[in-house]
Amino acid sequence: MSDRQTKRDQFKNEEKKSTGKLLLPGILALLAIVTGAAWLLLGSGGTAGTRTVTAADDGVIRLAASDFDGGRAQFFRYESRRGPITFFVVRSQDGVIRAAFDACDVCYKExxxxxxxxxxxxxxxxxxxxxxxxxxxxxxGCNPSPLSRQLAGGQVLIQVAALEQGARYF
Structure with a gap:
C-alpha cells in the first residue's frame, strides 16, 4: 500500500468515527423532543385518560361512588348540545366526593x-x-369551578342541567 492510499484510508476511518459521535447525541435530542411533545399533548392536560359519560333518560349521569375510593381524580367528558364539557370527580382526604369542571374562571380560555x-x-x-x-x-379565580353533585344509593349523581351551566368554559 502506498503512502497516498494509507492517508486516504486514515481519513475514511476518521469520517466513520465522527458520524458515530454525532449520531448518539442526535438520537437523544430527538427522543427528548418527542417525549416533551407527547407530555404536552397527552400528559399535561387533565383530559388524559378522560372517560366519556352519557346521561340516563332522566338527565342524570350516574357514577359508582366506590370508583373514587382510591383518592385519584378521575376525568370525564360529556357531549352536550353545545359541545364537549369536561369535569373531574375526586374523593378528598376528608372522605368527601367532590366534583368540578376541568376549568376555572381565569384560565378556561387556554x-x-x-x-x-x-x-x-x-x-x-x-x-x-x-x-x-x-x-x-x-x-x-383559578379555583376549579364547582360542579353540583349528589350522593345517593352508592352513586354520584350529576345533573345534565348542572353540566350545561358550565358550557361557557368549553
Missing part, C-alpha cells in the same frame, strides 16, 4: 384544565395548587 399531584389539583395553565378538600367550597 383549555388546559387540571392535573392531580398528591392531594392537590394543579392548574395546567398557571401552576396554582388547590387542596382537593377545597373543591366545591372555594370558587372564583
Amino acid at each position: 383549555k388546559k384544565g387540571y392535573r392531580q399531584e398528591g392531594d392537590a389539583m394543579i392548574c395546567n395553565n398557571c401552576g396554582q395548587s388547590f387542596p382537593s378538600n377545597m373543591v366545591n367550597i372555594v370558587k372564583g
